Amino acid sequence: MPHAESLLLELFVIFVCAKVFGEIFEQLGLPAVVGEILAGVVLGPYAMKFVNPGATTLSIAELGAIFLLFTVGLETSPKELIRVGRTSLGVGLAGVLAPFLLGFGYLRLVRGDPTHEAIFVGAAMVATSVGITARVMGDLRVLHTRVASIILGAAVADDILGMIVLAVVAGLGSNAGVQWVQLVVLLVEAVAFTVFMVFFASKVIHRMRPGVERLSTQNAPLILALALCLGLSVASERIGMAAIIGAFFAGLAFAEYSVEWKLAPRINAITEFLAPFFFFTMGARLDLRIFNREVIVACVVVTVLALIGKVVACGLPVLREGWSSALKVGVGMTPRGEVALIVALVGLQMKMVSQPAYAIVIFMTGATTLIAPPVLRYLFKRDAPEAAD
Amino acid sequence: MPHAESLLLELFVIFVCAKVFGEIFEQLGLPAVVGEILAGVVLGPYAMKFVNPGATTLSIAELGAIFLLFTVGLETSPKELIRVGRTSLGVGLAGVLAPFLLGFGYLRLVRGDPTHEAIFVGAAMVATSVGITARVMGDLRVLHTRVASIILGAAVADDILGMIVLAVVAGLGSNAGVQWVQLVVLLVEAVAFTVFMVFFASKVIHRMRPGVERLSTQNAPLILALALCLGLSVASERIGMAAIIGAFFAGLAFAEYSVEWKLAPRINAITEFLAPFFFFTMGARLDLRIFNREVIVACVVVTVLALIGKVVACGLPVLREGWSSALKVGVGMTPRGEVALIVALVGLQMKMVSQPAYAIVIFMTGATTLIAPPVLRYLFKRDAPEAAD
Numbered sequence: 001m002p003h004a005e006s007l008l009l010e011l012f013v014i015f016v017c018a019k020v021f022g023e024i025f026e027q028l029g030l031p032a033v034v035g036e037i038l039a040g041v042v043l044g045p046y047a048m049k050f051v052n053p054g055a056t057t058l059s060i061a062e063l064g065a066i067f068l069l070f071t072v073g074l075e076t077s078p079k080e081l082i083r084v085g086r087t088s089l090g091v092g093l094a095g096v097l098a099p100f101l102l103g104f105g106y107l108r109l110v111r112g113d114p115t116h117e118a119i120f121v122g123a124a125m126v127a128t129s130v131g132i133t134a135r136v137m138g139d140l141r142v143l144h145t146r147v148a149s150i151i152l153g154a155a156v157a158d159d160i161l162g163m164i165v166l167a168v169v170a171g172l173g174s175n176a177g178v179q180w181v182q183l184v185v186l187l188v189e190a191v192a193f194t195v196f197m198v199f200f201a202s203k204v205i206h207r208m209r210p211g212v213e214r215l216s217t218q219n220a221p222l223i224l225a226l227a228l229c230l231g232l233s234v235a236s237e238r239i240g241m242a243a244i245i246g247a248f249f250a251g252l253a254f255a256e257y258s259v260e261w262k263l264a265p266r267i268n269a270i271t272e273f274l275a276p277f278f279f280f281t282m283g284a285r286l287d288l289r290i291f292n293r294e295v296i297v298a299c300v301v302v303t304v305l306a307l308i309g310k311v312v313a314c315g316l317p318v319l320r321e322g323w324s325s326a327l328k329v330g331v332g333m334t335p336r337g338e339v340a341l342i343v344a345l346v347g348l349q350m351k352m353v354s355q356p357a358y359a360i361v362i363f364m365t366g367a368t369t370l371i372a373p374p375v376l377r378y379l380f381k382r383d384a385p386e387a388a389d
Numbered sequence: 390m391p392h393a394e395s396l397l398l399e400l401f402v403i404f405v406c407a408k409v410f411g412e413i414f415e416q417l418g419l420p421a422v423v424g425e426i427l428a429g430v431v432l433g434p435y436a437m438k439f440v441n442p443g444a445t446t447l448s449i450a451e452l453g454a455i456f457l458l459f460t461v462g463l464e465t466s467p468k469e470l471i472r473v474g475r476t477s478l479g480v481g482l483a484g485v486l487a488p489f490l491l492g493f494g495y496l497r498l499v500r501g502d503p504t505h506e507a508i509f510v511g512a513a514m515v516a517t518s519v520g521i522t523a524r525v526m527g528d529l530r531v532l533h534t535r536v537a538s539i540i541l542g543a544a545v546a547d548d549i550l551g552m553i554v555l556a557v558v559a560g561l562g563s564n565a566g567v568q569w570v571q572l573v574v575l576l577v578e579a580v581a582f583t584v585f586m587v588f589f590a591s592k593v594i595h596r597m598r599p600g601v602e603r604l605s606t607q608n609a610p611l612i613l614a615l616a617l618c619l620g621l622s623v624a625s626e627r628i629g630m631a632a633i634i635g636a637f638f639a640g641l642a643f644a645e646y647s648v649e650w651k652l653a654p655r656i657n658a659i660t661e662f663l664a665p666f667f668f669f670t671m672g673a674r675l676d677l678r679i680f681n682r683e684v685i686v687a688c689v690v691v692t693v694l695a696l697i698g699k700v701v702a703c704g705l706p707v708l709r710e711g712w713s714s715a716l717k718v719g720v721g722m723t724p725r726g727e728v729a730l731i732v733a734l735v736g737l738q739m740k741m742v743s744q745p746a747y748a749i750v751i752f753m754t755g756a757t758t759l760i761a762p763p764v765l766r767y768l769f770k771r772d773a774p775e776a777a778d
Contacts, residue, residue, distance in 0.1 A: 007448055008455075008632055012619035019612050026605030059396055059445045066397075216415030219661055223408050226662055230401035243397055262654075269655030270662055272608055273615055 011060070011277070013051050017043055018276035031132050031373065033337065034366045036276055040283020047288055053281045062243070064278030065345070067271040068338045069244040070229045073251020074258050074267060076156050078198045088150055090317040092157025095333050096165065099125035099309030106305055107357075111298060116172065117357050120347035123169040124361040125306045127162030129337020129369070130155035136373045137332070140380050147325050150318060151332040160198065162339050163245050164190045170242040170346050189239065193249070201253035209257075221261035225254045242346050244339075282341045285348065286362050290355045298356070299363035306364050307371065310334045328379050335372040340365045400449070400666070402440050406432055407665035420521050420762065422726065423755045425665055429672020436677055442670045451632070453667030454734070456660040457727045458633040459618045462640020463647050463656060465545050467587045477539055479706035481546025484722050485554065488514035488698030495694055496746075500687060505561065506746050509736035512558040513750040514695045516551030518726020518758070519544035525762045526721070529769050536714050539707060540721040549587065551728050552634050553579045559631040559735050578628065582638070590642035598646075610650035614643045631735050633728075664727075671730045674737065675751050679744045687745070688752040695753050696760065699723045717768050724761040729754045 018036040025035030043050040053061070104122035107113040113121075133151060137143050167190035168183060212220055232246030251267075258264045315330030344361035347353030353361075407425040414424030432439040442450070493511035496502040502510075519541065526537050556579035557572060601609055621635030640656075647653045704719030733750035736742030742750075 008619060008623045008626065012616070012623050015619055016616050019606060019616065023604060023606045032606060056445050056448045060449070215412060217408060217412045217421060219657075222658060222661055227401070227405050227408065230397060230404055234397045234401050237397065265651075266655060266658030266661075268608075269611060269658045272611055272655075273659055 007054070007056055010051060010054060010057055014040075014053065014057065014280045015276050017051070018280040022276075029373075031335075031369050033132075033279055034369050036279035037283040037341075037362065037366060040280035041286050041288070042283075044280075044284030044286070046284070046286060051284070053277075053284055057277060058281055060274060061277040061281040064271070064274035064276070065244055065338065065342050066229065066233050066247040067267070067274050068278065069248040069342070070251040071264075071267055071271045072159060072338070073248040073253075074255050074264055076159050076248075076252055077255045078202060078252055079256065087318060088153030089157045091150060091154035091314045091329060091333070092161055094313035094317055095128065095154065095158055095310050096126045096161040098313030099306055100165065102305040102309045103302060106301060107298075113357070116352045117347075117354065119169055119172065120343060120353045121302065121357050121360060123165050124340040124343040124347075125302070125309065125336065125364065126158075126165050127336065127339035127343075128155055128158045128310065128333045129335050129339065130158075130333075131337065132335040132369055132373060133332040133376065136376050137380075140377065142380055142384075146321070147328045147332070150321075150325075150329050154314065154329070154333060158333070159248070159339075160194055163248055164194055166339065166343055166346075167193070167236070167241040167245050169343065170245075170350075171240040172352075186240070190241065190245075193236075193239075193241075193245075197249035197252055201249065202256045205253055205257060219266075221254075221257065222263060222266055225250070225261075225263055225267065228253065242342065244342055278338070279341075282345065282362065285345075286359055287355050290359055295356045295359060299360050299367075302360050303364045303367040306336065306368055307334050324379070324383055328376065331372055331375050331379060335369045336365045337369065396443070396445055399440060399443060399446055403429075403442065403446065403669045404665050406440070407669040411665075418762075420724075420758050422521075422668055423758050425668035426672040426730075426751065426755060429669035430675050430677070431672075433669075433673030433675070435673075435675065440673070442666075442673055446666060447670055449663060450666040450670040453660070453663035453665070454633055454727065454731050455618065455622050455636040456656065456663050457667065458637040458731070459640040460653075460656055460660045461548060461727070462637040462642075463644050463653055465548050465637075465641055466644045467591060467641055468645065476707060477542030478546045480539060480543035480703045480718060480722070481550055483702035483706055484517065484543065484547055484699050485515045485550040487702030488695055489554065491694040491698045492691060495690060496687075502746070505741045506736075506743065508558055508561065509732060509742045510691065510746050510749060512554050513729040513732040513736075514691070514698065514725065514753065515547075515554050516725065516728035516732075517544055517547045517699065517722045518724050518728065519547070519722075520726065521724040521758055521762060522721040522765060525765050526769075529766065531769055531773075535710070536717045536721070539710075539714075539718050543703065543718070543722060547722070548637070548728075549583055552637055553583055555728065555732055555735075556582070556625070556630040556634050558732065559634075559739075560629040561741075575629070579630065579634075582625075582628075582630075582634075586638035586641055590638065591645045594642055594646060608655075610646065611652060611655055614639070614650075614652055614656065617642065631731065633731055667727070668730075671734065671751065674734075675748055676744050679748055684745045684748060688749050688756075691749050692753045692756040695725065695757055696723050713768070713772055717765065720761055720764050720768060724758045725754045726758065 017039045021035035021039035022032035026032050042048055045052040100122040103125040104118045107118035107121050108115060130152065134143070137148050142148055164187070168186045171186040171189070172183065212224055217223055229247050229250040232250040233243040234246070236246030237243045254263055310333045311327070311330035314333040315326035318329050319326045340361055344353060344358050348358050406428045410424035410428035411421035412424070415421050431437055434441040489511040492514040493507045496507035496510050497504060522540060523532070526532050526540070531537055553576070557575045560575040560578070561572065601613055606612055618636050618639040621639040622632040623635070625635030626632045643652055699722045700716070700719035703722040704715035707718050708715045729750055733742060733747050737747050
């Protein structure tokens with residue numbers, strides 16, 4: 001297949017470089033995902049010019065984003081969300097509102113950025129990427145503690161609230177300015193979609209189950225999950241949201257059946273293959289030349305606001321559990337990840353976000369992801385040195 | 390991600406249509422893969438014009454071909470090949486030579502087609518796709534019989550010999566005509582590559598094993614297998630072979646560790662996602678307008694030669710096991726599949742194969758795949774009606 005040669009070479013180089021940087025970061029005790037983004041920054045067209053991802057690679061990277069969110073959805077049980085109840089919901093809700101308002105306020109009022117840009121950056125500060133925290137807690141063997149279950153519960157609420165925010169924000173992108181009527185319509189649309197997917201989608205699949213298991217196609221549940229992932233991605237784009245929202249809810253719909261149908265390890269394999277292209281190209285899109293003093297200041301301020309927003313807003317609702325628990329929950333909710341990156345990407349592609357704002361989000365994502373694990377490790381080890389070794 | 394919208398829609402429509410056609414075929418007791426190809430023929434740009442796969446979809450389809458062959462390699466144990474010994478190797482070798490010579494002879498001598506076109510069609514008739522046969526034998530619960538192990542053993546030899554033929558044929562494509570010196574060089578190159586991969590690659594991985602298991606990257610063996618798949622695909626294109634040959638040998642290298650590292654189900658999931666795009670676009674490339682009387686005659690003749698070639702050449706070496714066993718082995722080796730399609734695709738892309746010759750290969754692949762299962766079922770049921778129900 002001659003014309004595929006350069007594409008295959010590009011995919012090979014990106015995949016290997018992303019994974020080598022990831023492995024180096026892991027060896028240093030840092031999150032692999034930051035290494036994969038950094039690979040893109042360093043080797044991409046704005047720095048070493050070693051690889052310049054072409055159109056097909058960018059499309060594959062977007063499929064990677066879709067599968068990333070599909071995986072997040074698969075791991076987010078709606079039943080669990082209903083079970084963990086008010087504490088986690090309170091943590092999640094506060095942790096969504098505070099960073100958004102802090103980020104929006106800083107960009108709009110202090111820096112004087114346009115409203116739509118401030119909204120995008122604020123939205124990127126919303127969603128916790130709990131994978132990093134879960135991994136740290138797993139390493140410390142504290143996943144069974146009450147703090148861990150509050151964090152994991154809140155992360156579920158946070159995921160869903162983050163999706164609503166993204167749905168609204170992505171919908172706003174279709175117009176140049178921000179129209180408040182449209183915002184309300186989008187909010188209602190997004191909430192209705194969410195309520196349907198959280199409460200009814202898994203019931204629909206429950207009803208379909210006997211039919212699915214009668215199908216002759218090999219791996220019929222996997223095929224059905226993949227089809228729903230693509231279908232809801234298309235649908236959510238059609239109604240003016242981002243594709244990944246559909247992918248997330250497709251995952252959510254199948255979450256209850258993930259174990260029974262062995263979906264998680266198999267969907268994960270697809271994500272393992274596609275996600276490095278996403279993280280690498282996110283880094284490769286970062287134009288390093290825009291890092292002047294002003295932008296660096298904004299990066300640091302937004303990162304600090306992103307940290308404070310989550311620590312305070314997520315810590316407060318659990319203050320009655322004690323300062324130490326509140327602090328752990330707060331810090332545990334600070335890492336941002338793929339959703340923040342995707343919000344920035346959607347903004348960049350819609351030309352609603354400028355390169356400096358894109359840089360701010362990438363910086364904030366990387367920094368929060370790097371800062372949280374050592375702090376969390378310190379907090380857990382301080383309180384229970386024996387359990388944490 | 391606005392510009393991805395039409396791509397996602399295209400991927401969704403192709404995936405669902407391919408799988409629906411596949412399911413209908415399965416329900417009718419026919420192989421799903423023929424349904425997936427037919428979906429492309431019917432809905433593609435030459436018939437109903439419902440979907441016209443774009444450049445990105447075609448690239449994803451080619452990744453599908455690469456993962457198909459990677460999966461075939463993973464399921465092909467080099468140790469098994471060494472174990473099954475002479476009978477299977479004889480069956481495999483005869484079954485590669487006879488169809489090639491029959492196909493080549495018919496196109497070159499009877500139809501008077503150009504040498505390079507006759508070589509491509511002959512090469513496409515070489516490789517058995519044993520998946521269909523294995524599934525029929527599995528359904529009949531006769532996988533434990535001696536006939537089944539001869540077939541499965543021969544399929545291993547056949548896969549590797551088929552790859553050598555494809556390597557040589559794809560290498561020839563770089564020039565307009567066929568140069569016999571070059572052919573010998575390519576043959577030596579292909580055999581050397583094969584010998585290295587069969588005898589040494591898995592030893593290299595065996596040595597690397599402790600290192601791989603020390604890596605901090607999650608799913609390190611899977612990542613390594615994916616990297617080798619992409620890397621050898623690029624490498625085999627660079628030395629003038631087809632990308633899938635590298636993918637096949639990458640699979641072969643990991644075959645011994647497929648169970649231990651749980652590679653098979655996870656690589657399979659990637660293939661399940663990507664392969665439908667390959668089969669659909671293979672169908673979509675078929676220009677139905679070229680089916681005049683002459684082409685239809687050629688399709689039928691080539692299919693008959695493809696059947697006779699395998700039945701006779703694969704049956705003869707096992708004739709001492711009795712007529713009935715010989716016939717089962719022969720029929721079991723007749724289905725052609727993804728390798729035939731890829732040979733045709735490589736030929737089409739290199740402009741070494743015209744649309745009529747492409748049509749002949751697609752027809753032959755579909756027909757052999759459709760004819761083998763009922764005949765095989767009949768042969769097994771006739772001999773042991775009780776065992777086969």
